[in-house]
Amino acid sequence: MRLKKILALQCLAVLLLCVSFGRIFSQSGAGSPGPKRIAVRAGRLLDVKSGNVIANPVILIENGRITVVGPNLTIPAGSEVIDLGDAMLLPGLIDCHTHLLQNYDGALGGDDPNMILTVTQMSAAKRALLGASMGREDLEAGITAVRDLGNSGWNGDVALRDAIRSGWVVGPRIVASTRALAAAGGQFGSVSADTQEIIKQEYVVISGVEEARKAVRQAFYDGADLIKVIVNTGPRVLSIEEMKVIVEEAHRVNRKVAAHAIGNLATRVAAEAGVDSIEHGYTIPDDVLQMMVEKKIYLVPTDYPAEFYTSFSSPNLTPEQKQQAAAGAKSFADSNAQRLGRAVKAGVRIAAGSDEYYNIPGKTRGQASLLMFRAYAAAGMSTIEIIRAATVNAADLLAGDRALFGSVEAGKFADIIAVSGDPLKDITELEHVRFVMKGGTVIKNDLKLR
Numbered sequence: 177m178r179l180k181k182i183l184a185l186q187c188l189a190v191l192l193l194c195v196s197f198g199r200i201f202s203q204s205g206a207g208s209p210g211p212k213r214i215a216v217r218a219g220r221l222l223d224v225k226s227g228n229v230i231a232n233p234v235i236l237i238e239n240g241r242i243t244v245v246g247p248n249l250t251i252p253a254g255s256e257v258i259d260l261g262d263a264m265l266l267p268g269l270i271d272c273h274t275h276l277l278q279n280y281d282g283a284l285g286g287d288d289p290n291m292i293l294t295v296t297q298m299s300a301a302k303r304a305l306l307g308a309s310m311g312r313e314d315l316e317a318g319i320t321a322v323r324d325l326g327n328s329g330w331n332g333d334v335a336l337r338d339a340i341r342s343g344w345v346v347g348p349r350i351v352a353s354t355r356a357l358a359a360a361g362g363q364f365g366s367v368s369a370d371t372q373e374i375i376k377q378e379y380v381v382i383s384g385v386e387e388a389r390k391a392v393r394q395a396f397y398d399g400a401d402l403i404k405v406i407v408n409t410g411p412r413v414l415s416i417e418e419m420k421v422i423v424e425e426a427h428r429v430n431r432k433v434a435a436h437a438i439g440n441l442a443t444r445v446a447a448e449a450g451v452d453s454i455e456h457g458y459t460i461p462d463d464v465l466q467m468m469v470e471k472k473i474y475l476v477p478t479d480y481p482a483e484f485y486t487s488f489s490s491p492n493l494t495p496e497q498k499q500q501a502a503a504g505a506k507s508f509a510d511s512n513a514q515r516l517g518r519a520v521k522a523g524v525r526i527a528a529g530s531d532e533y534y535n536i537p538g539k540t541r542g543q544a545s546l547l548m549f550r551a552y553a554a555a556g557m558s559t560i561e562i563i564r565a566a567t568v569n570a571a572d573l574l575a576g577d578r579a580l581f582g583s584v585e586a587g588k589f590a591d592i593i594a595v596s597g598d599p600l601k602d603i604t605e606l607e608h609v610r611f612v613m614k615g616g617t618v619i620k621n622d623l624k625l626r
């Protein structure tokens with residue numbers, strides 16, 4: 177009885193071995209299907225580096241990477257052909273400032289109540305699932321890579337990044353920061369002394385250079401790709417010594433530092449410390465702009481048109497309050513446009529970043545985020561400058577020379593979008609992306625030819 181069982185098991189083992197050998201041979205042997213080859217064909221391709229439009233482009237893709245790009249290329253036999261008619265192809269868009277694990281409700285009355293509710297009612301696991309939903313909305317709008325800058329609970333951003341990489345959920349490529357480093361209180365408003373424990377779910381509070389150094393190392397241990405630092409929140413401002421140590425510790429291991437900085441003092445401290453990007457920077461003095469040019473520090477202008485800010489405000493406002501809010505939004509947007517114009521004129525490099533984390537009625541996260549381009553245009557940036565800010569410049573900020581995205585070139589990931597019109601003539605065309613491919617996988621195609 178026992179012998180029979182052993183014999184049966186041996187037979188089974190031999191059978192399984194045969195099957196697995198069969199698999200190995202069928203992968204490498206003659207007559208195998210080989211690598212997956214795709215050819216994308218369209219009417220136009222925008223070369224974002226030169227600004228030239230190439231007619232009748234063909235992009236050949238193998239195993240998710242671009243192998244050749246050029247006009248009227250011969251498509252190898254056996255390729256899957258995706259014909260997008262006369263559409264214009266561009267590299268996938270990149271958002272350098274996201275908070276995918278947050279979706280605030282404007283009706284609650286601003287950041288403070290939203291942050292407290294998010295932190296006290298949502299686990300990092302639940303937030304990662306929210307992030308999966310927001311990430312998909314970004315990707316479907318044409319954003320194929322993001323830099324997610326904190327407010328993700330305990331390393332929820334790292335979990336989401338890794339889940340997307342593993343193919344568990346569909347989303348953009350993520351460069352993640354883990355919890356932001358900050359002075360006392362992080363970005364929380366008033367929280368009573370006996371509940372301040374919740375702050376560490378969202379921020380690593382540092383005081384002094386050794387705590388700053390320790391926090392950078394902890395972030396890398398937690399899986400961070402870069403460091404996010406909140407230089408100031410109201411009168412709580414990190415010192416130049418703390419900032420320099422943060423930059424030194426990150427740069428020592430070839431990682432970057434993104435600095436949230438509001439106002440003249442904080443932008444100056446960030447620039448002096450040599451961070452890689454200044455986020456927001458709603459006011460920046462001329463000499464700091466100059467320092468940013470010299471040190472090649474990017475400005476990530478998280479700007480929107482005035483209507484954006486009032487589109488999610490509380491429905492309970494009186495007509496008078498509504499008017500006040502609209503006037504406040506207009507003066508904020510005008511002042512931001514003015515400083516972005518000054519920055520561009522000074523020669524500061526710009527990378528696009530939305531900082532979108534509110535639920536905008538009638539829009540997906542991706543659609544709402546792309547409204548930033550309208551503000552960039554209102555500040556006087558040309559359409560090609562805006563497109564570069566959201567592609568090649570953004571890729572440079574995220575990954576430097578190692579960037580495998582941000583342009584449609586041989587060797588890069590096949591992260592490609594297509595639009596029907598011409599975004600060089602009208603930047604809002606990018607609000608209507610019709611085709612999205614990430615790493616050779618079609619995410620969306622509204623251009624299917626019948």
Ligand SMILES: [Zn+2]
Pocket residue numbers: 273275325531
């Ligand atoms: Zn932000």
